[in-house]
Structures are given as C-alpha cells and as structure tokens.
Amino acid sequence: MTPSPRRSSFAWLLWLVGGFIGAHRFYLGSYLGGAAQLGLLLYGLAGLPGSRFCLMVLLPWLLFDLWWVHRRLKQLKEGGTGAMDGDGDGDDAPAARQATRRPAPRDAAKDFDLAALAEANKLQERFVAAAEAGDWGQAVAIGEQIVAAMRRVFRGPHQNLAMTLCMLGQACYRVDAFDKARASLEESLSIGRKIGMPAEDMDVARKALDLTLVGIEQRKARGATSDEQGALLNLLDDREARYRDALAQGDLQSAEKLCAEAVAASRRLHGGPDKTVVLHLSSHAELCRRLRWNEKAQASADEAIAMIGQLGLDDSWRRGPTNTLALLHAAAGRADEAEALYKKTIAMAVSEAGGGSSDGVVRAFNNLAFLYAESGQDVKAELCYARALVHLDKLPPGEGDTELHSDMLNNFASLHMSRRDFVRARELFERSLDIQQRSCRGISATAANAHNDLGLIAQEEGDLRQALLHFKRTLLLNQICTPDHFRNIDNAQRNIESVSIALAAVARAARMEPST
Template identity: 80%
Template sequence: MTQLPRRRSYAYLLWLVGGFIGAHRFYLGSYLGGAAQLALLLYGMAGLPGSRFGLALVLPWLLYDLYWIHRRLMRQGAAETGNEDAPAPRSVRRPAASDAKGYDLAALAEVSRLQERFMAAAEADDWAGAVAIGEQVVASARRVFKGPHQNLAMSLCMLGQACHQLGAFDKARACLEESLSIGRKIGMPAEDMDITRKALDQTLAGIDARKARGAASDEQGALLSLLEDREARYRDALAQGDLPNAEKLCAEAVAFSRRLHGGPDKAVVLHLSSYAELCRRLRWNDKAQAAADEALAMIGQLGLDDSWRRGPTNTLALLHAAAGRSDEAEALYKKTIAMAVAEARGGSSDGVVRAFNNLAFLYADSSQDEKAELCYARALVHLDKLPPGEGDAELHSDMLNNFAGLYMARREFVRAKELFERSLDIQQRDCRGISPAAANAHNDLGLIAQEEGDLRQALVHFKRTLLLNQICSPDHFRNIDNAQRNIDSVSMALAAVARAARMEPST
C-alpha cells in the first residue's frame, strides 16, 4: 500500500514531545527504530543493573535523529517521483534538499492518480479519453517539476503514444521529440529512451502513410478518414436500395470533401456528381440540377476532361426528359454519347451502351420508334463487343428488355422473345436470375406466351414473375398485384379449356 505523505513540522514536533518513546520514528515508518527507542526508555526506567547505560544511549540517538528526520523526509519525497532506491546515472544530478522541498506532494499524488486513469483508458482502447487525461498528466508534471525531469519525459512519451493510436500524428511527434530531448538532458535510462525512439519511429511512419493518402496535417487526416467512411457507407446503402440514407451520407461526403480540400477538387466533383444522381432518383429535381450544374462548373474550373463531364451531363439529360423537355434532353444525350465513345477511344464500354440506351428510351417515349430502334441496335452492337460475363449486368439486361419492349409494341414477338431470353441468360450468370430485370423479362415472356396461346408456359413465367417481385421488390405492391392477376387469368383460362375438353363428346 502506498504510504501517505508526511509533514516535516509534525515529525519534528513528535521528536520534541515524544522522542524518548520513538513517536517521530513511528510516524515516519521506522517501526523497528521506534520500538528500540521505546525499549531503551523502559529498560532505563526499570531500575535494573545497567539501566542508566540504556538512558545514556537514547540521548545521543535522539540528537542524531534530527538529521535522520531530514534524510528520511527527503527520501520519501524522491519516492513520490518514482525514483525510490533507484541508482541515478552519473550524468544525472540527484535532487538537492531544496529541490525536494520544492515538490508539492499533493500535486505529485494527483499526477499519480491521473496516470492510473490514463492506463485504465488505454487498456480499454479509449484513446480519445487517454489523450485528454495524458494532457492533464503532462500539464501537472510541468507544474510540479518546473524543468527537465524523468517523470515529465515519460509522461510526454505516454501522451505521444496515445496520440499515435488516435491518429494525431503531428501532436504525437511533438510529444515524443520533447521526451527524447529531456531524456538526453537528464541522462534518462537507455531502456526508456529506446521505448520513446520506437514510438517516434512508428509515428513518423504514420505521418508518411498519411501524406501518401493526401493529408498534410492531423486535421486533414481526420477529415479524410471521415470522408472515406461516409463514401463507403453511402455506396453500401445505395447497393441495398436505401436511397434516403445514401443521399444523407453522400451529402456528408460532399461537405467533408469541401472542408478537406478547401475549394474545387476532383473528390468534390466526384461526390457532387453522385449526389446529383441520388437526388434525381429520389425525384428531388431542384437539388439534383443544382448539384449537377455545380459539378460541371467545377469541372470547367479544374480543366478536367469529358470523362468527368459525362456523369453530371447524363443526370441533367434525365432531368430534362422527366420534365418533358425532349429537345434539351436529346442534345445532352448526344453529348454523353460523344463523350462515352471518346472515352472508350472509339471502342465499346458500358458508358457507350448506357448512353445509346438512354437516348433510345427517350425516342421510344416520344413515339419516335425508328430512331429508338436505331439507337437500341447500336447499343446492342457495342454490347456484343464486350467480353461475355463482364460489365454492368443490370444495365445490359435493362437495355435488352427495353429493346424487346419496342418489338413487343409492334407485335414482333419472335425478335422480342430472343432479346428477353438473352436478358435472362445475363441475369442467370450474374445473380442466378434473382433480380427486378429478370422479373420484368419473365412477365413479358408470359405475355408473349399468352398471345401465342401457350397458356401453360405463360403460367410458368407469371409464377416466376410473382416470386421474383416478392423477393426483390416486396414493397412494389402494384407489380405483385399485376403478377397475381395474370396468374389468376391464365389459371381460369386453363380451367375453362380443361372443362371444355371433358364435356366434348367422344367419337
């Protein structure tokens, strides 16, 4: 158990009024010495032979204890600093009596308590709390020692290691370098110096890694970590179809990227373009247009190529198409086609397929079937040039379904059926045929089978459509109801055919 600090005035007072019974020694923890003094006093007062000799020994012993009290208290003060019974290196000056008197024992006890709290926070991996407590430890050590001291050096080392764990590398470096500087001045033990040097080496490696990520300071490093977190989370939310949460997280990513770069930057453009598209899909058209316009303006300021313009330009084209501004949408779609072809260097890519598909859908929606067929055909040519099984499977299936829908409207069922079946093959390879695109293809194949009089095949497709809608889009009640009505209609027709077959007379 740690001994409580003793007051010099109390020790001398006990020596004065109770020295013969060893009161001052009991107070300062020298129990054997106190018991010996008490025994000599009792023996001297017992009147036994030689008892006066015992009293004669007590008096010079008490005179010696005046110096002993001073030494005892100085040694206890050194123990409070953590150097009790430790041999000092030759280059270190032992504290003089005046130094010991200058230490505030209550403040030393407070430093000790703070260090215990620091260790508890570190063991719990609460590095933010450890840094806050470590700063209090260092501040208290500076007030107590008022100059270079081993306790201050090790407190700075503790704080530096906590800052490193928290990612505050600049602050960790400053603490560890100061700790080493103090250690060299006072001749700190080699083992402690090695610990500090290793911690500094790790911190310098962390600073290099942070710079490689594009952050020049602790503040930028923290913002970069927040930005990476929001980016990963909004992409996960988007993949799960949670558009409201994805929009919120993407807006935070835009804000963090602005703070990180302090002005126009590629990262800001990237997240603004994503935010514009998310707002469009949520039908927040004003926000979507504002974000897309800002992204395009920033692209112009940075002098970026057309590969950066294609995304926000396509978003604006979709917004114009949704608002019924076909001419503006057509002009923007043609720009995206030119950008996608240039980016693919005249070859094929998902970007080219998407651009032609969007323009074809615009033409089909405005009853320009010939232009729509031409655009879909060109999209199909580019799709055929892509390596099988690679690229955006959802995009490929949607384009094929759209093209097949154009043929269905013309009642060209053979061509439509080929495209729908190809769409299902793509979905089967990508996700085992469990997707909204596959549900749409099965639904239309069921309609084709119904038109051709193959009711049993139609029933198979409609049942598959219902199952896929229940799995992939359980909240789209209209699609589920339509699939159920188609099943009921075909089932009733099959039942009627069966009844008619039973009633027909045999020949």
C-alpha cells in the first residue's frame, strides 16, 4: 500500500493561504510541525503575556518553510509516493513498492528540536512576566535558558536566535551586567548581518548596544572594570545610602549593621587597603562608640589609622578615627590619653582648614572643652569653648553642622549656668534655639535641652510664668523627638507640676492679701 499522492501546486497554495495555521505541514505529513504553528498562532492572537514573541517566531518559521516545502516535495517524489501532479500511471507502482522497502529519507522538520522550541516558548512567557514585574535578575536567568534552547533548535545563524540574544542583552543591561549585555548584543548583530535581518530589528540591537557601551564607560569612570566590580559598586552605594538614612532616623543598630556590610563590600571591591575602606571603617568605629560597643569601636578606629599609614594619607583622614579614640578614652575615664588625642584632632582640624575655621575645628575645641568641664577644669573648659565660639562666628550663618553648633552653644551655656552667670547663659541658649529654629523649626532634642535649662534659669530668677512656658515646650519636644526617653519626659512633667504649684500658691497669696 502506497501513501496517497501529494500535489505540489496544492501544497504551495496551502502555504500561501493557510500557512499561519500549519495547513501545508499537515498536508505534507508534518503533523507535529503543523500543530506547533497552529498553537503559536492561537497563543499569539490570545493577547496573553509573550503573545508578541509567538508571532515573531511564527513569521520567520513560515519563511523558512519556503525551503522546507520544496525539499519535502522533492523527498516525497524521490520516495515514489505517486505522481505529484496526478498525471502518473500504474507503470510506476513497482518502482514505488521498491522505494518503500528502502530506508525512508529523514524528515527535514526533524532537523529542529521541536521540544526545545516548545520549551523556549514556555520560557518566553516567564521572561515577559518577569520583565513586566521589573524582576530583571530573574529575566536574565530565564533569557539565558531561552538562548540555550534556541541554540539547540537553530544550530547556526537564525533570526529567532538573533532576536533572543538581543532580548537577553537588554535584560542584562537592566541589571548593569554590561559585559554580558555587550557580548549578547554583538552576537545578535553579527548573526543579523549574516542572515540579512530586517533593518528595524537591527536598529533595536544597535541602540541597545549603544546604551550598553555608555554604561561601560560610566562604570569605568567609577573605577570598575568588570561586571563583578560594577555589582560590588552598586552594593556599596546601596549600603552607604541605607546606613546614612538609618543614622538620620536615629536607628543606630541598623546603621551599624549596614555600615559593617559597606566595609565588607569595599574590602571585596578593592582587595586591600583603600580610601573607601578607611572611610567606612571610621564611620563604623563612630557608630559602635555611640552604641557603647567600645571594643568594636576601638578595633575599627585602630585599623582605620593603621590603613591610613599604609596608604600614606594626610591628617585629614586621621582626624575622624583619632577623635573617636579620644571619646572612647574619655568615656573610660582615661582623661590624659583623651586630652592628648583631642589636642591632636585640634591640630589636624586647624591644618585641614588652612589655619581658618571649619566645623571640624569647632568640634575639636568643643570636645576638649567638654572633657575639661567633666573633669572640673572649668577655666580650661571656658577657654576652649571661647575659642570654639570664635571659630563658629567666622563660619557663614546658616551653614554647616547645625546640631554641632547648637550643642557647643548649649555646653558653653551650661558652664556659665553652673557659675550662675544667667545673663551669659541665656544669651547662648537663645542663640542655640535660633539656630534650631532656622534648621528644623525648633523641633529637636537639642532645642528641648535648651528650653529646659532656660526654664531652670527663669525659675531661679523668680519668673515662674516664663519658666512654665519653657518647661511645657521641653515636654512637648521630648514627646515628639525622644518619646522613648521616659526620664526626660518625667523630669519635664515634674518641673511643670512644681512651677504650676508655685504659681497657684502665689495666686492664692495674692487673693488673701488685704487691699489697701
């Protein structure tokens, strides 16, 4: 029994009018290929994720079938399946029967791994979903699988492979994997030139490659020469931004953890001593000190100073970790060691400012003055505070570290207050409040401290109404800025109650006093 004849003219007509539904393949016996083409068409028209890619796969497949139909008809004719145009006679039957006993020629459609093609179609849906969700890392992983599947399907240059490589290159660009993106896009263009890919598809790949080359240049400008270094740079930038945000919000523990990750990322990036490592070690030391993790703070500060020596950096780099070490010695009661280090920081800050004034100079004098005040050396403390105030006056108004300026003024005012020089203390507290008003509308813990001390001064001077106003302001600011500092809130509440009782007593006394 011989297969039914196939008419070449009818096969070409089916390709022309029914190719999108695989009619010509069904007619020529390639039922799996016909079913695949019909499935691609139905999915492409359904408007589901990846439908556009299905139509992109179907169109070049139909163009490929121009060659496939010709070859298939030739194979069937050589196999003696009957007169292709219906004009043969029975004399050909013996030859046909003889041909059927020979091994059948291989189906050209089996040159393609249709299972791999079906896998690529499924992966395409996942790729589109990941891209629409903005999960470009997942999209890159899926894109690599699609390219591998396409290489199994098309074992050589092909438009579908070129477009898949272009798609992968664009996904790699999104995750800053510029080297991988460049390789994929260059291969896509190379295949496109070989097969004569449409101009609009070539333009897409060229534009993506241009963007990738710009990204590579920008990465080089930042000091990274590979995708791995670029990824580390991005990680480092992320950790820097996040630990600064955590610090601004007062979350010291989160800030310390993120800063430690920044230290680790900078070590991996540079593979040894570097300015970036020094910078983050200094920040980590200060964060640990503020958390009272003194051993960790000292270890980070010591390592930062040692690395500064290895790199041959100037004293501007030493000032931060040296100041942290001085604060650690002061907290541990080692006043002599702290004083020596504070004096070093003053010399470094003055040298860094070129003999002029800066926040660094103000901070250095303020720290040494606070050390003297805590150890009972009020004369030395006043001298250092006065020098800090001189440098503060030289700074442009409204600029610099306003918290530092207010803290220094509050400290100096407290020294005058302890000497009962209320006039000078009030001037300094009011100046501190003025700075806070300009910087944060007076809503800060520093402003709360100033109002509290002004209330105490007013109470000492007998101005109970003014004292009550300051204490109420202190309570409000503590509730807003430091709600977990219950001791400060309780103190403010007690001060309010004490002054209120005193005012009530004065009022009762005034009512009982006989009129004259």
